[in-house]
């Protein structure tokens with residue numbers, strides 16, 4: 001894709017976001033000097049339920065962070081706040097230095113557990129849904145960007161296919177391309193592979209890593225799957241049970257490509273599992 005096309009469809013972002021060095025253990029706020037995503041003392045309550053209580057998290061540019069925690073600890077709530085779907089909360093959440101309540105969430109892309117595709121639309125149209133609202137999806141730069149994303153997620157040749165002609169893994173890749181169409185500063189993934197069988201899941205995980213490495217996107221992945229978290233992420237943030245708060249942070253300081261059976265990886269899996277109290 002040409003840089004001209006990028007310029008036409010990419011929203012402007014705030015200046016001055018530099019990569020920073022993650023450090024780790026139990027102090028998620030100290031991980032980055034100038035984070036792309038900054039969560040400070042996040043508190044969220046639904047009537048009598050305290051879902052999140054004082055969550056701190058800082059994610060560096062191009063970092064891949066996984067969030068794990070017991071059922072009901074507030075993982076989905078956290079993503080809903082980050083993506084601007086929950087406007088009422090305590091504390092501060094900023095993307096590229098802009099509060100999510102002041103438009104910071106515009107710089108966030110989201111991939112859900114279910115692909116949530118439009119049945120009547122083909123792959124190209126489904127990906128185009130993720131383009132900025134002021135971009136004409138029929139314009140040549142937009143079409144070029146969409147086709148580039150379709151290629152990035154490995155679906156060349158399927159641009160005119162409809163969702164019922166795709167496998168579950170392929171449909172989830174359409175959802176990933178749609179999440180990237182806005183060229184987000186942060187891509188949020190809410191258990192994107194949990195509905196897939198084991199082999200498809202492993203393929204999709206590797207595919208996500210390829211896309212992450214190729215596009216340099218900052219990723220926050222919520223998952224129940226400790227193996228997935230440790231295999232994919234630079235850091236695993238472990239939330240405590242309800243109300244959710246950060247119980248510990250485990251650095252995964254292992255070069256990629258990683259071997260799922262690697263002894264160090266297995267040891268880190270145990271560390272995360274222990275932190276979860278399983």
Ligand SMILES: Nc1ncnc2c1ncn2[C@@H]1O[C@H](COP(=O)(O)OP(=O)(O)OP(=O)(O)O)[C@@H](O)[C@H]1O
Pocket residue numbers: 046047049050051069070071072073074075076077078242
């Ligand atoms: N819209 C809502 N109204 C009332 N309570 C809610 C709402 N959404 C979530 N909750 C409550 O907030 C808490 C956190 O829910 P959330 O779905 O964020 O947890 P989770 O960690 O994603 O759970 P799971 O792993 O089971 O998907 C739970 O007690 C849940 O019942």
